[in-house]
Amino acid sequence: MSIDPRDGRLTWIEIDRSAVASNLGSFRRLLSPGVALQAVVKANGYGHGIETITRLAAVEGVASFGVHSVEEAVRVASLDLGIPILILGYVPTTDAASAVAAGAEVTVYNAETLEALSASATEVGKTVGCHLKVETGVGRQGIVAADLPSFLDHLCSLPGLRIAGVSTHFANIEDTTDHSFARLQLERFRELSEIVIDREPKAVRHCACSAAILTMPETRFDMVRVGIGLYGLWPSKETLLSCRLKGTEPVDLRAVLAWKTRIAQLKELPSDSFVGYGCTYRTSRPTRIAVLPIGYSDGYDRRLSGTGSVLIGGRCAPILGRVCMNIAMADVTDIQGCRLEDEVVLIGRQGKEVIGAETLASLCNTIPYEILARIAPQIPRIVVD
Numbered sequence: 001m002s003i004d005p006r007d008g009r010l011t012w013i014e015i016d017r018s019a020v021a022s023n024l025g026s027f028r029r030l031l032s033p034g035v036a037l038q039a040v041v042k043a044n045g046y047g048h049g050i051e052t053i054t055r056l057a058a059v060e061g062v063a064s065f066g067v068h069s070v071e072e073a074v075r076v077a078s079l080d081l082g083i084p085i086l087i088l089g090y091v092p093t094t095d096a097a098s099a100v101a102a103g104a105e106v107t108v109y110n111a112e113t114l115e116a117l118s119a120s121a122t123e124v125g126k127t128v129g130c131h132l133k134v135e136t137g138v139g140r141q142g143i144v145a146a147d148l149p150s151f152l153d154h155l156c157s158l159p160g161l162r163i164a165g166v167s168t169h170f171a172n173i174e175d176t177t178d179h180s181f182a183r184l185q186l187e188r189f190r191e192l193s194e195i196v197i198d199r200e201p202k203a204v205r206h207c208a209c210s211a212a213i214l215t216m217p218e219t220r221f222d223m224v225r226v227g228i229g230l231y232g233l234w235p236s237k238e239t240l241l242s243c244r245l246k247g248t249e250p251v252d253l254r255a256v257l258a259w260k261t262r263i264a265q266l267k268e269l270p271s272d273s274f275v276g277y278g279c280t281y282r283t284s285r286p287t288r289i290a291v292l293p294i295g296y297s298d299g300y301d302r303r304l305s306g307t308g309s310v311l312i313g314g315r316c317a318p319i320l321g322r323v324c325m326n327i328a329m330a331d332v333t334d335i336q337g338c339r340l341e342d343e344v345v346l347i348g349r350q351g352k353e354v355i356g357a358e359t360l361a362s363l364c365n366t367i368p369y370e371i372l373a374r375i376a377p378q379i380p381r382i383v384v385d
């Protein structure tokens with residue numbers, strides 16, 4: 001007899017295997033043959049669990065994985081999937097040897113990084129694939145245009161390094177339907193990537209995140225970096241609107257993650273009772289509350305105090321009072337038949353009701369990326385079919 005991995009859990013995340021396959025399929029259908037699809041799995045796979053999501057994406061045949069850090073690269077490399085890994089973030093010079101040992105490709109923009117990687121690579125007789133990140137307008141990581149020729153000279157003079165790619169990132173693509181700044185960045189990228197291609201014709205050019213792939217096909221080049229779309233979310237309302245304005249058929253995306261917990265206590269409070277820290281909520285009628293064993297330390301945002309809802313018995317149950325570190329309270333007065341340890345949905349579907357990460361994001365005045373990325377890593381991720 002199999003044991004349900006949800007048994008005995010206070011809270012857990014369910015990862016929908018077929019949604020991962022469906023979302024990757026939706027993106028792949030947009031791409032011309034020869035355009036590689038990189039699955040971006042940084043930030044613990046956008047909160048989905050880096051190992052869980054990496055394994056599922058590998059089955060679908062992605063070309064590479066994009067991670068932020070050396071630590072993430074080591075975790076993905078230890079799965080032994082035989083799929084290239086690109087570190088998108090900063091590699092401390094002291095960690096160059098770990099990046100080399102993990103066999104990862106590295107995004108480069110500092111001379112010091114080149115030197116550290118070269119030294120580590122030659123020591124073990126390996127070659128590190130370097131992706132030059134060029135500054136085109138985000139004002140974040142990247143080589144400024146004036147430094148690119150000398151940076152290339154430096155890279156080419158060092159043993160153990162090879163030019164594997166050239167990349168940039170868009171500043172203003174998911175926040176607006178006006179893509180004039182993105183087009184300007186794209187022009188700069190064309191010019192700068194030419195300089196790199198002149199040195200290494202096989203360098204992979206890549207700049208497109210989910211929103212760029214969806215709204216500006218000319219950004220796809222040789223490879224695209226799919227993050228939020230892989231997890232079944234639109235990057236923003238503006239991205240969806242941009243597709244509609246351009247008359248392109250919006251792709252079908254299915255949310256991959258559901259977040260659940262159970263009722264830890266049910267009780268009746270008389271009218272005029274306070275609920276939670278700060279006495280911010282006072283009942284105006286006899287109220288039945290469900291105590292939930294989740295809180296902001298799990299990633300359930302404290303800004304949902306008095307504003308969020310959960311799903312219980314297929315109905316919406318409002319959060320009463322403040323979200324605590326490990327506990328929150330929901331109003332179930334109007335929901336019949338609740339029982340101790342009944343399943344509660346924080347994000348996901350129950351019956352006809354759905355709470356999306358987008359809903360929580362708008363209540364918290366943030367973006368769905370943040371809601372997902374901050375779900376505590378120690379919560380178990382369970383793959384469901």
Ligand SMILES: *Cc1c(COP(=O)(O)O)cnc(C)c1O
Binds near residue numbers: 042211226228235
């Ligand atoms: C996170 C990230 C992406 C993925 O962006 P989405 O909007 O989630 O698709 C792509 N490229 C870089 C450099 C990133 O840091």
